[in-house]
Amino acid sequence: MLRPDARSAARALLLFALAVGIVGEVGLDGPAPGINVPLMTLLVLGIGWAVRRRGRAPDPLDAWLPITAVVLAAGIAVRADPFVGLLDLAGAAAFTGASVAAFSGLAVTRRSLSLILVTGAWIVESTLVGTARLIAAARPAPRQQPRSLPSWIGPIGRGLVLAVPLVVILASLFASADPIFQRGMDDVLGFRIDLGALPARLLVVIAISWLVGGLLAVASGGLPALERASLGAAAPTRSVTSQRSLGTTEALVVLVGVDLVVGLFVGLQLAYLFGGLDTLAAAGMTYSNYARRGYFELVAAAGLSGGILVALEYLAVRSRAYLALATVLVGLTLMVLASAALRLQLYQDAYGWTELRLYVAVSIVAMAAALATLAALLLTDRTRWLGHAMAVIGVVSLIGLNLIAPAAFVAERNLQRVIDPSLVPPDGEVALDADYLAVLPDDAIPAMVSALPRLPAAEADRLRDLLLQRRVELLSDPAYASPFGWNLGRERAKEALRALP
Numbered sequence: 001m002l003r004p005d006a007r008s009a010a011r012a013l014l015l016f017a018l019a020v021g022i023v024g025e026v027g028l029d030g031p032a033p034g035i036n037v038p039l040m041t042l043l044v045l046g047i048g049w050a051v052r053r054r055g056r057a058p059d060p061l062d063a064w065l066p067i068t069a070v071v072l073a074a075g076i077a078v079r080a081d082p083f084v085g086l087l088d089l090a091g092a093a094a095f096t097g098a099s100v101a102a103f104s105g106l107a108v109t110r111r112s113l114s115l116i117l118v119t120g121a122w123i124v125e126s127t128l129v130g131t132a133r134l135i136a137a138a139r140p141a142p143r144q145q146p147r148s149l150p151s152w153i154g155p156i157g158r159g160l161v162l163a164v165p166l167v168v169i170l171a172s173l174f175a176s177a178d179p180i181f182q183r184g185m186d187d188v189l190g191f192r193i194d195l196g197a198l199p200a201r202l203l204v205v206i207a208i209s210w211l212v213g214g215l216l217a218v219a220s221g222g223l224p225a226l227e228r229a230s231l232g233a234a235a236p237t238r239s240v241t242s243q244r245s246l247g248t249t250e251a252l253v254v255l256v257g258v259d260l261v262v263g264l265f266v267g268l269q270l271a272y273l274f275g276g277l278d279t280l281a282a283a284g285m286t287y288s289n290y291a292r293r294g295y296f297e298l299v300a301a302a303g304l305s306g307g308i309l310v311a312l313e314y315l316a317v318r319s320r321a322y323l324a325l326a327t328v329l330v331g332l333t334l335m336v337l338a339s340a341a342l343r344l345q346l347y348q349d350a351y352g353w354t355e356l357r358l359y360v361a362v363s364i365v366a367m368a369a370a371l372a373t374l375a376a377l378l379l380t381d382r383t384r385w386l387g388h389a390m391a392v393i394g395v396v397s398l399i400g401l402n403l404i405a406p407a408a409f410v411a412e413r414n415l416q417r418v419i420d421p422s423l424v425p426p427d428g429e430v431a432l433d434a435d436y437l438a439v440l441p442d443d444a445i446p447a448m449v450s451a452l453p454r455l456p457a458a459e460a461d462r463l464r465d466l467l468l469q470r471r472v473e474l475l476s477d478p479a480y481a482s483p484f485g486w487n488l489g490r491e492r493a494k495e496a497l498r499a500l501p
Contacts (some may be wrong), residue, residue, distance in 0.1 A: 002346060004408060007140075007372070008139035010135075011133050011138040011346060013100025014134050014213060015136075016216055017131065017209045017210070017212045017213030019211075020040075020044065020208065021049065021205040021206065021209030021212060022209075023043065023206075024204070024205075024207060025205045028040065028208070028484070030478075030482060031479055031483075031484040032485035033089075033485070033487070034076065034486045035077040035484065035485075036485060037073050037077065037089065037092070037482075038070060038074045041071075041073035041092055044096060044215060045099055048099065049103055049219070050217060050273055051216055052104060052105075052220065053221060054102045057105060058102050058103055058104075059107040059110060060104060062109050065095050065099040065102055066099040066143075068395055069095035071399065072091040072395070072464040073088065073089075074274070075088040076088050076089060076092075076491065077486065077487055078487070079441075079443055079487075079489050080404070080407075080443050080487050081407050081441040081443050081489070083105055083355070084398075084441075084442075085400055087398055088398065091394075091398055094120075096121060097123045097124070097127065097215065097218075098123070099121070100216075101123055101219075101223065103219045103382070104218060104219050104221065104222035104223070106223060106227065112387070113384075116387060119223070119226065123218060123223070126214055126217060127218065129209055129213055130213060130218060131209070131210045131211075134213055134217055147319045164452075167333070170404045190488070204449040210262065244303075247314065247317060247319045248318075248322060249298060249322075250316070251312050251315075251317070251322050252322060254312065255326060255329060258305065258329060259328055262305060262329065262332040263332055264347075266332050266335065266336065266339075267291065269335065272290065274339075274342075277414060288350070288427060291342065292345065293347075294340075295340045295360065296342040297320070297354060298337070298340035298343070299363060300334045302337050302367055302371075305332075305333040305336070306333060306367060309326055310374070313374075313378070313383045318381075323379075327375060327378060329373075330371050330378070337364050337392065338366070340364055344357060350424070351414070351428060351429050352412050352414045352417055352429065352433075353366060353409070353410040353414055354499060355407065355410055356405075359406070362397055362400065362404075363397075365392055365397070369393050370389070370393050371405060373386070373390075374394070377389070378394060390414075392436055395455075402440075405443045406443075407440040408443045408444050408446070409443040411437055411440055411444035411447040412447045415451040416454070417430060417432075418455060418456070418459060419451065420487070432459040437463060438466035438467070438469075441489070442474070442489050443492075443493070445470065445493035445497060446492050448463060449496040449497065451466065452467075464500065465499060467499060471498075473499060474490065474493060474494055475497075480494075
C-alpha cells in the first residue's frame with residue numbers, strides 16, 4: 001500500500017501537469033509558434049526543478065542542459081523559419097527531457113554515449129507512461145469499513161463519469177454534421193448542443209498534461225528501473241563501453257577496403273578538381289560541368305565514412321595498425337568534404353543560393369569539425385567523449401543557423417546577384433526567381449522589401465505583387481495576432497510590409 005505522503009505527492013504532480021496543460025492549450029493551440037514555446041519550456045523546467053527528487057543533488061556538469069533547452073526554444077521566437085523552428089523544437093524537447101532527468105540527480109553528461117542513448121529511451125518511455133503511473137499512485141486507499149451503499153453504485157457511477165462526456169461530444173459532432181439530428185436533439189432536449197472547439201481543446205489539454213506529467217514524474221522520482229539496472233554502480237561506463245564485438249583483423253580489413261576506395265577518389269580529385277587536368281579528355285565534360293555536380297553524394301559518402309569510423313571505434317579492438325588506418329581515413333574523408341565544399345561553392349556561384357544548399361554547406365562544416373574532433377580523440381584514446389563532442393557540434397551548428405537566418409541569407413545573396421551581375425560568372429544565371437523568393441520564410445521579407453528600389457522594373461513588379469499577397473496573410477491571420485505567437489522575424493516582416501505602397 002502506498003504511503004499517504006506518496007499518494008499526496010502523486011496528486012500534486014497531476015495538478016501541476018493539469019495546470020501546465022491548460023496554460024499550454026491557451027498559449028500553443030491557436031497562436032503561431034513564437035514566444036509561447038520558450039515560455040512553455042521555462043515553465044516546464046521551472047516546475048521540474050521545483051518538484052525534483054530530494055536528497056539527490058543534480059550533477060554540476062549537467063548545468064548546460066537546461067540552458068541549451070532554453071536557448072534552442074528561444075530560437076523559435078527569433079526566427080520565422082518553419083524548418084529551423086522544427087530543428088529548434090526537436091533540440092529543445094531533447095534537452096528538456098535530459099534536464100528533468102538531471103534534476104532528479106541522475107548524472108547525464110558524465111555517461112558514455114551508449115548509456116546516454118539508453119537513458120534517452122527510458123526518458124521517452126517514462127514521459128509517455130509516467131502520468132498513468134501517477135494516476136495509479138494517486139488513487140484513494142481501499143476503505144477498511146464495509147460499504148454502506150450497494151456494490152453496483154460505484155461501477156455505474158464510474159461508468160457514467162466516463163460515458164457522459166463521450167456521449168455529449170459525439171452528440172455535438174453528429175448535430176454539427178446533420179441538421180435533422182440537430183433538430184431532433186433540439187426537440188428532445190429543448191436546448192442546443194454546440195460545444196464548438198471544446199472537444200479539440202480538451203484533447204490538447206489532456207495531451208500536454210499527459211506529457212508534462214510524465215516529465216514531472218521523472219524529475220521527482222528519477223528512473224528507478226534504469227538506475228537499478230545500469231546506473232547504480234559507481235563507474236558503469238567502463239564495463240559497457242569495453243565490450244568489443246569485432247576483432248582487430250575484421251576492423252583492419254574494413255579500414256583497408258574503405259581507405260583504398262576513398263583514397264582513389266581523393267587522388268582523382270587532386271588531379272582533376274584541384275589540379276586542373278583536362279576533364280574533357282578524361283570524362284567527356286567541361287570542368288564547370290564536372291565541378292558543379294555530386295556534392296550531395298559526396299556529403300553522403302563522407303557521412304558514411306564517418307559513421308564507419310564511429311561504429312568501429314565502439315565495436316572493434318584497437319591496435320597500432322587500426323589507429324593508423326583510422327587516422328588515414330579521417331584525413332581522406334576531410335578531403336572528400338573539401339571536394340564537396342568546392343563543388344557546392346562553384347554551383348552556388350553559378351546558380352545562386354537555396355536553403356537546401358545552405359543546409360548542405362552547414363552540414364559540411366559540422367562534419368569537418370566532427371572528423372577533426374574524432375582524429376584528436378583517436379590519437380589521445382578519449383573517444384568515449386565522442387558522443388558528447390558530436391552533441392556540442394550539433395547544438396553549435398543549430399545555434400549558428402539561427403544566427404545566420406537561412407531565409408534572409410539566401411534572399412540577400414540572390415537579390416545581390418541581380419542588382420550586381422558582376423558577381424555571377426559568365427556561364428551563370430542572373431535572372432531572379434521571384435516565385436522562389438516568395439515562398440521563403442518571413443525572415444527573408446525585410447531583405448526583399450529593401451531591395452525592391454534597386455531591382456529591374458519587371459522583377460521588382462513581380463516581387464512586389466507577391467509581397468503584397470503575403471502582407472494580407474500576415475496582417476489578417478489571427479494566429480499571428482496573438483501575443484503568445486510573437487516572433488521577432490515575423491514582426492520585422494510585418495514592419496517591412498507595412499512600408500510597401
